[in-house]
Amino acid sequence: MRICRDAGMRLVGPNCLGIVNTAASLNASFLPGTPSAGRLGLMSQSGAVAAAVIDRAEGVGLGISSFASVGNKADVSGNDMLEFWEDDPATEVIALYLESFGNPRRFGRIARRVSGKKPVLVVKSGRGGAGDRAVRSHTAAAATPDAAVDALLRASGVIREDSVRDLLDTARLLVHQPLPKGGRVAIVGNSGGPQAMTADACEQRGLSVPELSPATRDALSAGLRAAAAVGNPVDVTADGEAAELAHAIRTVLADPDVDAVLVVYTPPFGSGPVATKEAIDAASRGSGKTVLACVLGDDGLIGSRVPSYAFPEQAVHALGRAVEYAAWRSRPADVVVEVPPVHALAAREIVESELRDHTQGGWLDYPAAARLLGAYGIRVAEAVPVGGREAACAAAARLGPPVALKATGPDLVHKSDVGGVRVNLDGVEEVGRAYQEMADRLGTAMTGALVQRMAADGVEMIVGGVAHETFGPLVMAGMGGVTAELLADRAFRVPPISDADAGRMLGELRCEPLLRGYRGRPVVNTEELRAQIAGVGRLMDDIPEVAELDLNPVIVTPAGAVAVDVRVRLAPAGPRPSPFLRRLR
Amino acid sequence: MRICRDAGMRLVGPNCLGIVNTAASLNASFLPGTPSAGRLGLMSQSGAVAAAVIDRAEGVGLGISSFASVGNKADVSGNDMLEFWEDDPATEVIALYLESFGNPRRFGRIARRVSGKKPVLVVKSGRGGAGDRAVRSHTAAAATPDAAVDALLRASGVIREDSVRDLLDTARLLVHQPLPKGGRVAIVGNSGGPQAMTADACEQRGLSVPELSPATRDALSAGLRAAAAVGNPVDVTADGEAAELAHAIRTVLADPDVDAVLVVYTPPFGSGPVATKEAIDAASRGSGKTVLACVLGDDGLIGSRVPSYAFPEQAVHALGRAVEYAAWRSRPADVVVEVPPVHALAAREIVESELRDHTQGGWLDYPAAARLLGAYGIRVAEAVPVGGREAACAAAARLGPPVALKATGPDLVHKSDVGGVRVNLDGVEEVGRAYQEMADRLGTAMTGALVQRMAADGVEMIVGGVAHETFGPLVMAGMGGVTAELLADRAFRVPPISDADAGRMLGELRCEPLLRGYRGRPVVNTEELRAQIAGVGRLMDDIPEVAELDLNPVIVTPAGAVAVDVRVRLAPAGPRPSPFLRRLR
Structure with missing residues (x-):
């Protein structure tokens, strides 16, 4: 690294397979062959996973623009690759296999920017791992590392996949087809069972399979045999020829209420796989809409731009991801409300004053916390801190019952678990008794209490x-x-x-x-x-x-x-x- | 069907691909070829799906004992096939692709019996579908068709898979390997990243990757180079030769606290794929334990009995299913407590008397429901039915406050949603006021009420x-x-x-x-x-x-x-x- 830095060079790896750039005819990798040229930019932290992914991609007609196996990321990282691909005209879709994040916040910022231009797909291994058990707030306990990764990727518009199989399925749709404008799917095919499976899968995935308009149904019927079903799914029947399937595809593509067409072809019926694939390819051109196919048992590419999936659920998964990503891309820009500087400064003063007194930090008392939150416009219920039974009764009398009584003390965090919370106390004496009972039970852990007027039900x-x-x-x-x-x-x-x-x-x-x-x-x-x-x-x-x-x-x-x-x-x-x-x- | 029945013949289909029996060298199907002989019995309601499954199975070394495409099931059904395979010595694992159940209760009974002898795997398409919206109990609304299918399959010990890809992954483990005795997995391989992924996947799947004993660690170290990791995962390093991998496999198989070994091999390191696969095959023989492999990128069969998966999550999925099925098989027989006939007869009399009065059925009133449930030993809180305000007050006085008041009426089902339930009524007058207020608001829908003593918190x-x-x-x-x-x-x-x-x-x-x-x-x-x-x-x-x-x-x-x-x-x-x-x- 020192030598590279001095020389103004970048370093890939160590512990990696190298790099490939098909546009530059460069293969500086240990891969067994050179991947076909294509539009997917691929980065992997694991060389082994990368080799397997490239092998699979090759098998389904998915070419690579450039590939980097970054290994231990001494220098070149996922962030660098994202920035490279952002402006690389050869790359239209980006796929990352990550085992760790070097600088997740920077990754989030870059990925958000890049996702606005090109889809970024990520498989992040290692979903396991518990939250930090040493923390004591619910939020910190719930924020597992995986929840953090998920939030980061979601905020960035990244498409997170659970497995590289799913990643490949989604990537080849995004590489070959335009983004869908919405989630309304027309299913066209030659066999009822697999088409029904596909419709079920769409419903489960949140995609709609709407009724087709009377005009579309009439247009379908005009070119199909009498036994055909012209609802949605559209079934040209097992006897339906390639020309009939093509007619059905063109007709539903012309329907303004259809965003995507999923062709479910069961070979070898009709005109057979070769003629049928040619017909699918020809019929799907020029519409500007998303077309994908499930040719049962056949993962591959039809013509040069219609991905085919062996099983319906794969096709539906890929389409669902594309619809979600397209929706993210087309969202109006969000406006984040800023806090007036004078309030933000007040909050900062509270924090700095607390940290002057307690240099290691610690839990704020309720009034300080309420002031801090108040500066950010967060409403907190009024609470009167009291140091003893008499003061508790006086506070209850002032607020008016019913009130709640909550024990306080530097070590009392889960206070309701130890009986440190009483609610709906209806009179002043009841408050006094409750205070005494808590104090007797909790001992020195309780240094005082808060008295609050009961909140309305909600x-x-x-x-x-x-x-x-x-x-x-x-x-x-x-x-x-x-x-x-x-x-x-x-x-x-x-x-x-x-x-x-x-x-x-x-x-x-x-x-x-x-x-x-x-x-x-x-x-x-x-x-x-x-x-x-x-x-x-x-x-x-x-x-x-x-x-x-x-x-x-x-x-x-x-x-x-x-x-x-x-x-x-x-x-x-x-x-x-x-x-x-x-x-x- | 009539002709077949008259002739004493069975009929497969219609609308199917036919049947294959490799043991009998019979191929009476439209399949493009004859599947290899093997130990998987396969039935499919969809010919298209079946053809795709057989094609995939062929590619991963999974042979077929017999296959039936049953189509519309005019005669031969999944139940018939299960009963055939139950005693068929050529079939060790059964896989069904179902679109519908003809007689689900009968299926459940047969599948439970067969699952006790051989694993039965099912993909049931069509998970969608809402519950019956016309019903009014929570239970009936929650019991969607898919929840019913799930309960039926679960009760029968059937392994339900979401997709045929998963089904194939699990089937080839069950066909080739013995059932695991438990869920303790040792991971052995030559590359840290994919092994860590595998360990993560195990944790997520509920499989344990326990620390190995000191004796096993010592034995591992004795045959591995110094850089090797002998925890769990065991990493022989990328330089580790086939003999070292074999040593590691044999050593962990000998550990009594290990139930299954998952070998994660990243080609082409060490001795290369050919020699390494031979070593895995040889080392895994004779232990009686479950051995499976992930050879990155390579779905197939090592030797004649170790399935290999392209990606770790596939191997872990298959192993998880095998562990669950083995646990189901080894459960002690359940004893279901019978209800004494005298009580069951009493319950039957209640039901028959109600149905004499209301031949179309309907909702039982609380006392009748309580009697019916009581016959089956189900404790129901005492409740006094009252017809007016005075009676409500009298009942409250008798039971002693606090009481709950619940409006009754033939059409009052979700009574809490319309304000027909009041709880914690502390005095007799309060009960009277509450009754009046309810009666005024609900009008004729309320024909009376129940008064109950408040239950303890729980x-x-x-x-x-x-x-x-x-x-x-x-x-x-x-x-x-x-x-x-x-x-x-x-x-x-x-x-x-x-x-x-x-x-x-x-x-x-x-x-x-x-x-x-x-x-x-x-x-x-x-x-x-x-x-x-x-x-x-x-x-x-x-x-x-x-x-x-x-x-x-x-x-x-x-x-x-x-x-x-x-x-x-x-x-x-x-x-x-x-x-x-x-x-x-």
């Missing part, structure tokens, strides 16, 4: 943030309550988070119907909830010293969203530069 | 049953509460259900930790809960007239499990014969 959510050592800040939104926690109903994002991002996070939750008036419940104020999620994103992005943060629960009612318990832990900021400070300077 | 579960038109009875257990319902945290089984089955159903629930004392909560009485699940199974099996049944919620406390609300709908029994009546006759 949907319990959790919103949180965690500063991941390598991935940077992550924001979580999830359903609250112990059941939802066990069921891990939560969504992660990398900030910045726009209002639309926050809405999409909520949309990913299986419990989301609860917010929309499920079974007679009221529709609640998701606008304020989205603002809280976006606010946490802004805060996590601005203040790297916030190590973990839970708003748990956030009670969402028709009137608004308010956090009734909060936990914020500060830690001295590491080397990660604060975007907030960058903005101020 | 874990809320739902247990239910539904008589599926084609699949017969299904039993469901799930977490209660609106969140769990949205998250669809539930398990289904086909009765009969043993105590162990009920325990496994609970084990499948993601919320199951709540029953075991999650985060400071009490451990509850799952024994009574299991008994309720098994009781519902017995009831559904005995009384085909029970169309749908909900115990919702069942409150489970350390003291026991009690259903505090129940719904039972009767319908005149269809042609399905009642096993109960069979037992009595």
